[in-house]
Amino acid sequence: MITVEEARALLFDLVGPLPSEQVPLAQSAGRVLSHAVVATRDQPPFAASSMDGYAVKADEVELHAMFKVVGESAAGRRFDGSVGPGQAVRIFTGAPVPDGADFVVIQEDTDRRGDLITITDHPGPKTNIRPAGVDFMAGTPITAPRLIRAEDVALMAAMNIAWVPVSRKPVIALISTGDELVMPGEEPGPDQIIASNTFGLRALLEGLGAVVRVLPIARDTVSSLETAFDLARGADLIVTIGGASVGDYDLVSDVSQGLAMDRSFYKIRMRPGKPLMAGRMGDTAMVGLPGNPVSAMVCGYLFLAPMVRRMLGLEMVLPPFHSARLTEPLTENGPREHYMRAVLGETGIQACADQDSSLLSVLAQANALLVRPPNDPARKTGETVQYLPI
Ligand code: AMP
Ligand code: MG
Numbered sequence: 282m283i284t285v286e287e288a289r290a291l292l293f294d295l296v297g298p299l300p301s302e303q304v305p306l307a308q309s310a311g312r313v314l315s316h317a318v319v320a321t322r323d324q325p326p327f328a329a330s331s332m333d334g335y336a337v338k339a340d341e342v343e344l345h346a347m348f349k350v351v352g353e354s355a356a357g358r359r360f361d362g363s364v365g366p367g368q369a370v371r372i373f374t375g376a377p378v379p380d381g382a383d384f385v386v387i388q389e390d391t392d393r394r395g396d397l398i399t400i401t402d403h404p405g406p407k408t409n410i411r412p413a414g415v416d417f418m419a420g421t422p423i424t425a426p427r428l429i430r431a432e433d434v435a436l437m438a439a440m441n442i443a444w445v446p447v448s449r450k451p452v453i454a455l456i457s458t459g460d461e462l463v464m465p466g467e468e469p470g471p472d473q474i475i476a477s478n479t480f481g482l483r484a485l486l487e488g489l490g491a492v493v494r495v496l497p498i499a500r501d502t503v504s505s506l507e508t509a510f511d512l513a514r515g516a517d518l519i520v521t522i523g524g525a526s527v528g529d530y531d532l533v534s535d536v537s538q539g540l541a542m543d544r545s546f547y548k549i550r551m552r553p554g555k556p557l558m559a560g561r562m563g564d565t566a567m568v569g570l571p572g573n574p575v576s577a578m579v580c581g582y583l584f585l586a587p588m589v590r591r592m593l594g595l596e597m598v599l600p601p602f603h604s605a606r607l608t609e610p611l612t613e614n615g616p617r618e619h620y621m622r623a624v625l626g627e628t629g630i631q632a633c634a635d636q637d638s639s640l641l642s643v644l645a646q647a648n649a650l651l652v653r654p655p656n657d658p659a660r661k662t663g664e665t666v667q668y669l670p671i
Contacts, residue, residue: 282550285583285618289599291545292559292584295566296518298594299449310434311490312447313593314425320440323414327377330354332409335369335391335398336382339408346400350393354379369398378410385409426594451491451592453585454513455479458499458506458524458533459572477641478577479522482570485581489589501530503539510540510562517592519565520585523572526556533569534558542567550655552619553638554580573638579620579650582671602652602667605630611660614653622647623668630668647671 283291301315330336337348348369354360356375364370364381372378372385387409390402417440423433429445437445462476463469476498483493494516499509501524513519524533534547537560544560553576558569568585570577582600590598608629611621621632622643632651633643649668660666 282548282555283546285549285551288546288549288557288559289584289587292566292568292588293591293598295545295559295561296451296588296592299451299517299592301446302449303444304447306434306437306443306445309429309437309445309447310431312429312445312450313490313595314423314427314429314433314445315448315594316446317422317424318437318440318442318445319423320417320419320421320442322441323418324416324439325375325411325413327359328413329411330372330374330376330378330385330409331411332385332387333373334385334387334409336360336364336372336378336385337369338364338366338382339384341366342384342386342400342404344400344403348398350396350398352379383408383410426596428595448592448594451517451589452494452515453486453491453518453520453589454494454496454516455482455486456496456499456506456509456513456519456521458501458509458521460501460530462498462523464498476522478570478572478574481574481578481641482520482522482581482585485578486585486589489586490593491589499524501532503532503536506532506536507540510536513565516565518585518588519562519567521567521569522577523570525558525569525571537562537567537569550617551583552615552617553636554583554620555617557584571638574641575622575638575644578644579638582650582669583620600669602669604665604667605649607631607660607662607664607666610662611651611653611657611666613659614655614657616655618655619653619657620669621651621653623649623651625649625668625670630666 351368352360353371354376355373359377360370360379364379370379386404390404391398392401457476457479461473463473465475486493496509496512499505521533524531542560542562547558549557556571570580587598606629609631623630623632652667
């Protein structure tokens with residue numbers, strides 16, 4: 282059995298960054314920028330007023346000074362002339378500052394009678410002018426790789442970047458296995474349960490930016506599993522759920538080997554999720570998750586999520602551990618790394634009472650996985666432990 286870290290290294294060998302594609306700016310949020318993009322213009326493209334007021338010469342600005350208003354500069358409609366001595370141009374936020382002016386007296390500091398304004402309050406040293414290119418200049422880059430957020434979309438729009446190069450979304454085929462499973466919404470027989478973690482994993486993977494193909498549930502027969510693998514063709518990653526252990530009906534290992542899977546490992550020294558297998562089938566990576574709902578989801582966070590991030594070309598593929606103080610003691614841990622379902626609150630973190638790997642209700646209550654190293658001794662209330670937010 283290998284460690285979580287060793288398993289991750291092997292999993293990363295199975296996948297690599299996917300090619301890039303261009304998407305319209307409006308569809309780029311949540312995607313990963315694959316190549317640097319550069320501004321095609323300066324912003325603002327001209328010296329712009331940051332206030333409503335009057336554009337004048339800075340060296341004429343003093344309390345009680347008077348100016349004659351000779352024109353107007355509005356956003357989108359500049360004043361074409363230039364500002365001479367004793368002159369002012371009425372100006373609004375975002376409007377180009379006219380030639381000859383280098384100061385905007387804010388409206389609140391002036392009094393206007395007809396064409397004449399008087400400065401009625403100390404204007405202070407701030408010019409209220411945003412220099413051309415103060416936000417960014419033509420050629421300013423946004424570097425890649427980068428998960429594109431709403432803020433980045435706004436910046437790219439301002440840079441007049443209409444098409445954005447992003448990593449292609451990884452296509453993941455999800456194969457649920459088991460005679461006992463039916464799809465949500467179907468009528469289960471007396472011995473049947475609903476395929477649940479299939480949908481949990483789908484949500485998790487789609488949230489990370491993958492396209493998920495949920496295939497029909499494979500029955501616990503060789504031919505049904507073979508059909509499922511056949512349907513999964515073309516995916517970047519095939520994920521099976523269940524059938525990966527040592528029971529008579531655990532056929533994923535045999536069937537995948539029969540389909541010439543080049544296995545990279547089987548079984549990890551961790552709880553939950555020991556029977557995890559991985560390998561390659563031709564061009565496609567394959568990961569066999571344990572069927573127990575919590576194990577499958579925990580393996581999703583720990584292994585599938587970093588693989589997706591890697592395929593998307595992100596650099597930070599591993600979620601960083603955080604630390605918190607225990608609000609309840611913990612007993613000694615066994616020889617396997619343990620990812621305990623836990624609740625993180627304002628005063629600290631507490632492991633959930635029942636850690637059975639079938640309990641989705643407990644997983645849904647948890648907002649963290651408390652990480653216990655192998656053979657971690659008993660821990661007292663107040664001690665610091667590590668966790669991963671979920
Ligand atoms: P297995 O690895 O196939 O022996 O499955 C272990 C346990 O997980 C069994 O109790 C299965 O019924 C359950 N299980 C397997 N796959 C799923 C699934 N997709 N959704 C919910 N439970 C599952
Ligand atoms: Mg099964």
